[in-house]
Amino acid sequence: xxxxxxxxxxxxxxxxxxxxxxxxxxxxxxxxxxxxxxxxxxxxxxxxxxxxxxxxxxxxxxxxxxxxxxxxxxxxxxxxxxxxxxxxxxxxxxxxxxxxxxxxxxxxxxxxxxxxxxxxxxxxxxxxxxxxxxxxxxxxxxxxxxxxxxxxxxxxxxxxxxxxxxxxxxxxxxxxxxxxxxxxxxxxxxxxxxxxxxxxxxxxxxxxxxxxxxxxxxxxxxxxxxxxxxxxxxxxxxxxxxxxxxxxxxxxxxxxxxxx
Amino acid sequence: xxxxxxxxxxxxxxxxxxxxxxxxxxxxxxxxxxxxxxxxxxxxxxxxxxxxxxxxxxxxxxxxxxxxxxxxxxxxxxxxxxxxxxxxxxxxxxxxxxxxxxxxxxxxxxxxxxxxxxxxxxxxxxxxxxxxxxxxxxxxxxxxxxxxxxxxxxxxxxxxxxxxxxxxxxxxxxxxxxxxxxxxxxxxxxxxxxxxxxxxxxxxxxxxxxxxxxxxxxxxxxxxxxxxxxxxxxxxxxxxxxxxxxxxxxxxxxxxxxxxxxxxxxxxxxxxxxxxxxxxxxxxxxxxxxxxxxxxxxxxxxxxxxxxxxxxxxxxxxxxxxxxxxxxxxxxxxxxxxxxxxxxxxxxxxxxxxxxxxxxxxxxxxxxxxxxxxxxxxxxxxxxxxxxxxxxxxxxxxxxxxxxxxxxxxxxxxxxxxxxxxxxxxxxxxxxxxxxxxxxxxxxxxxxxxxxxxxxxxxxxxxxxxxxxxxxxxxxxx
Ligand code: HEM
Ligand code: HEM
Ligand code: SF4
Numbered sequence: 226x227x228x229x230x231x232x233x234x235x236x237x238x239x240x241x242x243x244x245x246x247x248x249x250x251x252x253x254x255x256x257x258x259x260x261x262x263x264x265x266x267x268x269x270x271x272x273x274x275x276x277x278x279x280x281x282x283x284x285x286x287x288x289x290x291x292x293x294x295x296x297x298x299x300x301x302x303x304x305x306x307x308x309x310x311x312x313x314x315x316x317x318x319x320x321x322x323x324x325x326x327x328x329x330x331x332x333x334x335x336x337x338x339x340x341x342x343x344x345x346x347x348x349x350x351x352x353x354x355x356x357x358x359x360x361x362x363x364x365x366x367x368x369x370x371x372x373x374x375x376x377x378x379x380x381x382x383x384x385x386x387x388x389x390x391x392x393x394x395x396x397x398x399x400x401x402x403x404x405x406x407x408x409x410x411x412x413x414x415x416x417x418x419x420x421x422x423x424x425x426x427x428x429x430x431x432x433x434x435x436x437x438x439x440x441x442x443x444x445x446x447x448x449x450x451x452x453x454x455x456x457x458x459x460x461x462x463x464x465x466x467x468x469x470x471x472x473x474x475x476x477x478x479x480x481x482x483x484x485x
Numbered sequence: 486x487x488x489x490x491x492x493x494x495x496x497x498x499x500x501x502x503x504x505x506x507x508x509x510x511x512x513x514x515x516x517x518x519x520x521x522x523x524x525x526x527x528x529x530x531x532x533x534x535x536x537x538x539x540x541x542x543x544x545x546x547x548x549x550x551x552x553x554x555x556x557x558x559x560x561x562x563x564x565x566x567x568x569x570x571x572x573x574x575x576x577x578x579x580x581x582x583x584x585x586x587x588x589x590x591x592x593x594x595x596x597x598x599x600x601x602x603x604x605x606x607x608x609x610x611x612x613x614x615x616x617x618x619x620x621x622x623x624x625x626x627x628x629x630x631x632x633x634x635x636x637x638x639x640x641x642x643x644x645x646x647x648x649x650x651x652x653x654x655x656x657x658x659x660x661x662x663x664x665x666x667x668x669x670x671x672x673x674x675x676x677x678x679x680x681x682x683x684x685x686x687x688x689x690x691x692x693x694x695x696x697x698x699x700x701x702x703x704x705x706x707x708x709x710x711x712x713x714x715x716x717x718x719x720x721x722x723x724x725x726x727x728x729x730x731x732x733x734x735x736x737x738x739x740x741x742x743x744x745x746x747x748x749x750x751x752x753x754x755x756x757x758x759x760x761x762x763x764x765x766x767x768x769x770x771x772x773x774x775x776x777x778x779x780x781x782x783x784x785x786x787x788x789x790x791x792x793x794x795x796x797x798x799x800x801x802x803x804x805x806x807x808x809x810x811x812x813x814x815x816x817x818x819x820x821x822x823x824x825x826x827x828x829x830x831x832x833x834x835x836x837x838x839x840x841x842x843x844x845x846x847x848x849x850x851x852x853x854x855x856x857x858x859x860x861x862x863x864x865x866x867x868x869x870x871x872x873x874x875x876x877x878x879x880x881x882x883x884x885x886x887x888x889x890x891x892x893x894x895x896x897x898x899x900x901x902x903x904x905x906x907x908x909x910x911x912x913x914x915x916x917x918x919x920x921x922x923x924x925x926x927x928x929x930x931x932x933x934x935x936x937x938x939x940x941x942x943x944x945x946x947x948x949x950x951x952x953x954x955x956x957x958x959x960x961x962x963x
Contacts, residue, residue, distance in 0.1 A: 227858045227859075227898035227899055227900045228858050228859050228900050230900075231900070262815060263759060263815055264740060264742050264758065264759060266740075267740050267741065267742055268739070268740040268741070269740050270737060270738060270739070270740035270742075271738045271739065271740060272740075273740075323868065324866075324868035325866070325868070328866070328867060328868075332860070333846070335849055335853060337867075338853075338860060338861075339860055339861055339862060339863035340859050340860040340861060340862045340863065341862075341863060341866065341867075342862055342863060342865075342866055371765075377714075377724060382715060386715055386716075389797050389800060389803040389808070390766065390795055390797060390803060390808060391726075391765070391766035391767075391795075392763070392766045392792070392795065392808050392809065392816070392817055393808070395766060395816065396816055396817065396828050399816065399828055399829075399832070400828065400832060403832035403833070403835070403836060406836055407835065407836055407839050410836070410839055410840055410843060411839065411843065414843045414846075414847070418846075418847060418850050418855075418856060419850070419855055419856065419857075419858060419859040420856070420857065420858050420859070420900055420901075422858075422900045433900045433901070434899075434900060434901075435898070435900050436862070436898065439880070442876065442879070442880035442883075443866075443877070443880060444864075444865070444877075444880035444881060444883065444884045445862055445884045445887065446883060446884070446887065447887065448887075448891075448898050457887070457890070457891065457896070458887045458890070
């Protein structure tokens with residue numbers, strides 16, 4: 226069975242960009258971080274450290290931008306709808322997600338057959354994504370503690386003393402990297418395992434047809450073929466888009482007839 | 486003339502002469518001292534003069550040197566083999582009354598000297614070695630007295646206590662796992678015992694005697710202790726890392742490393758980072774003061790920094806040994822009971838485990854037929870169904886109707902842009918028109934059912950749009 230339709234409204238363009246920046250910064254940070262940890266490739270330590278610090282700032286600024294976006298931009302509260310709400314609301318507990326933590330876990334543990342109906346972000350997803358921002362800031366803090374050991378800024382020496390010295394800080398920073406790596410493994414796996422649609426949306430802003438979700442009744446009401454095949458049921462398209470999609474369908478069918 | 490005569494042959498100068506040091510050597514050393522005290526080297530002559538006058542006037546600062554749980558290495562570092570050097574001579578001239586190791590006196594007469602010094606007051610204490618507290622302090626006895634008692638008694642009347650060497654700072658080697666002696670540093674011990682005396686920590690294994698002399702000279706000349714950092718170390722000495730001032734730092738930045746001892750890179754004097762050099766995490770001025778009369782120091786001599794200056798004065802478990810072993814690995818080992826392991830082992834192991842679990846999970850998803858768009862949706866949320874919410878039931882009924890309609894038409898929904906027709910199930914193939922008609926029919930009957938949601942109007946409009954005259958909709962089968 227199909228997923229909900231993947232509409233651009235779920236991840237508006239600015240979020241697609243922050244996600245790209247996140248991905249690129251994270252990959253550069255991991256590769257340069259590994260080089261700093263143990264310089265397997267000789268000759269590039271200076272470059273690695275330069276890139277590491279540069280993308281550290283990029284990552285932090287990007288994270289701040291994403292958080293600000295949550296309050297200024299609007300996005301869809303669920304997949305399968307073009308309705309918009311302030312983005313931060315899609316990060317808070319939603320009616321659509323009530324009592325669904327276990328539903329999701331049991332789905333992924335094969336303890337239930339059916340896909341839970343949920344908001345754009347399922348409960349575990351929401352929790353984990355929400356933890357990413359603090360984790361980025363925490364990693365940045367530990368990184369800055371290692372960056373300017375001699376500047377002696379009280380805010381950094383305080384934390385370094387707290388964890389018992391720079392060695393522990395390094396190990397903590399290093400562990401943070403592995404937390405990101407593990408997160409990425411799971412994140413990439415889950416976003417690809419049921420089909421490429423989520424990834425094509427977040428990376429290429431490309432929509433894919435799917436079930437239509439009505440945020441008012443919080444259930445599925447139709448199927449949006451996005452002009453490729455007939456729609457079905459109540460799809461809540463605005464009339465202009467519906468007309469365009471219908472025209473596209475008619476055209477395709479006519480073409481098929483012609484080919485006959 | 487007379488004055489010159491006098492300074493020229495001061496007690497200190499005579500001593501230096503005896504050991505073959507020229508006045509130039511002495512002034513050079515005073516310049517170094519100035520540097521360590523945070524003064525310009527132009528202050529060298531004043532320091533020299535002050536030292537000589539201090540020595541001349543018999544203004545000897547009494548210093549009581551105590552040995553705790555130590556290997557005497559710090560004392561050895563001060564006396565440095567065959568001949569004393571300038572710092573030692575200076576120290577001997579301006580200070581040093583009681584030392585268990587160095588003193589000519591021994592036994593009771595030595596203890597007597599200590600008591601008298603304490604009574605007279607106005608003295609400094611240098612404490613070498615850890616403070617072992619196991620068995621209520623009975624683990625270390627000196628002249629029948631507990632080492633901890635001696636420290637307490639001596640520290641109480643002191644103007645300041647200098648914890649010399651990493652063991653004295655936080656327990657060092659003594660406090661390293663398994664720490665049977667329950668060792669700790671002077672600062673922690675005194676604060677636990679409620680003795681309120683300033684403690685200056687001078688770390689390293691052993692501590693460089695030049696740093697000790699600098700602190701004592703500053704105290705004798707200025708009457709104040711040097712400015713301390715948050716580990717109670719002299720800030721002018723211990724606020725920069727070894728890595729900051731290392732002569733191999735250029736190689737570090739260029740990415741020129743020694744990966745193996747005995748290699749060509751080692752011969753070239755490249756950076757020792759991959760061999761576990763702890764220089765980047767270690768705060769000490771070794772590359773600047775250097776060792777053994779400024780001859781050389783660990784990294785210069787080809788050994789990765791072992792991080793012996795790392796101290797955590799209030800936390801003996803943070804001693805430099807546990808923080809930095811294995812010395813030749815980039816990170817320290819973690820210990821759980823008797824097992825120790827590298828952070829990389831745990832982290833990479835966990836990651837491999839996660840990937841393996843995901844692999845198994847992926848196979849499960851394949852078997853469950855979920856890879857192709859996920860499992861079918863539930864018609865109603867389980868919690869709603871269980872809690873009997875009318876609105877949820879209604880929405881679920883409509884969703885179920887939708888799924889039933891699609892089944893009837895033999896349509897399988899696909900995200901990839903197509904309704905797939907389920908020929909195999911022997912079902913009738915649906916056409917766009919049939920689908921639209923069905924949708925319209927349902928929308929109309931819902932409208933008749935008077936549950937007038939605005940969305941349904943839209944659905945009806947949509948159905949209208951879809952039902953248009955395409956008489957021969959079904960193309961050829963492929
Ligand atoms: C976000 C802000 C970050 C800052 C400011 C930062 C900064 C630093 C600094 C200064 C170092 C030490 C360099 C040195 O000692 O010369 C370092 C090391 C390292 N960083 Fe980062 N970093 C950040 C984020 C990250 C992230 C997100 C990762 C990985 C996902 C990462 C992975 C590493 C690794 C693996 C090391 C080597 C640690 C070691 O073994 O000693 N860093 N980082
Ligand atoms: C190849 C790598 C990646 C893929 C395929 C991928 C895919 C996706 C997808 C499909 C979503 C949308 C989830 C949804 O709402 O349905 C998403 C969101 C998200 N991803 Fe990734 N991602 C990747 C890498 C990363 C990395 C490296 C990070 C950061 C460590 C990251 C952090 C996030 C966060 C925080 C969100 C929340 C959505 C938002 O910001 O609006 N992703 N990712
Ligand atoms: S040898 Fe050690 S202290 Fe010197 S530059 Fe290399 S890592 Fe830093």
